[in-house]
Amino acid sequence: MIKKILKWIPAIFIACCSFYLSSQEHLEHMPGFWNADKVVHFFCFAGFSFWLAFACNIKSYKKFWLPTLIISLWAITDEIHQSFTPGRDASVLDWLSDTCGAALGAVIFVWVTTKLLPAFVARIKANKRA
Numbered sequence: 001m002i003k004k005i006l007k008w009i010p011a012i013f014i015a016c017c018s019f020y021l022s023s024q025e026h027l028e029h030m031p032g033f034w035n036a037d038k039v040v041h042f043f044c045f046a047g048f049s050f051w052l053a054f055a056c057n058i059k060s061y062k063k064f065w066l067p068t069l070i071i072s073l074w075a076i077t078d079e080i081h082q083s084f085t086p087g088r089d090a091s092v093l094d095w096l097s098d099t100c101g102a103a104l105g106a107v108i109f110v111w112v113t114t115k116l117l118p119a120f121v122a123r124i125k126a127n128k129r130a
Contacts, residue, residue, distance in 0.1 A: 010051035025087040042101035049105030071102035
């Protein structure tokens with residue numbers, strides 16, 4: 001039971017950070033290149049989705065849509081929230097970037113848990129036998 005609760009901590013932490021950052025009028029330390037905010041949105045929401053997939057125990061590519069959908073819906077509320085923040089606005093392109101990042105984050109989580117980790121564990125076991 002405790003393990004199931006603890007698995008949610010990274011995703012909840014990122015959700016809180018996302019809400020806090022959406023409440024800020026101006027964000028310092030943003031990259032200065034063209035459309036940098038879309039790149040930041042993409043990677044932040046990819047991480048968010050990765051940890052949500054972890055919390056939801058997603059183990060199949062057939063299920064990657066679940067954290068993607070949840071994060072996409074979160075991104076819609078995030079954009080609405082930003083529309084009420086002075087100096088910020090809602091952007092469909094931000095939402096699209098968030099959703100694409102969420103899909104990638106969920107797929108990466110499934111890849112890590114189904115391909116990368118088992119291969120790593122098998123290599124460690126093989127080395128112990130040798």
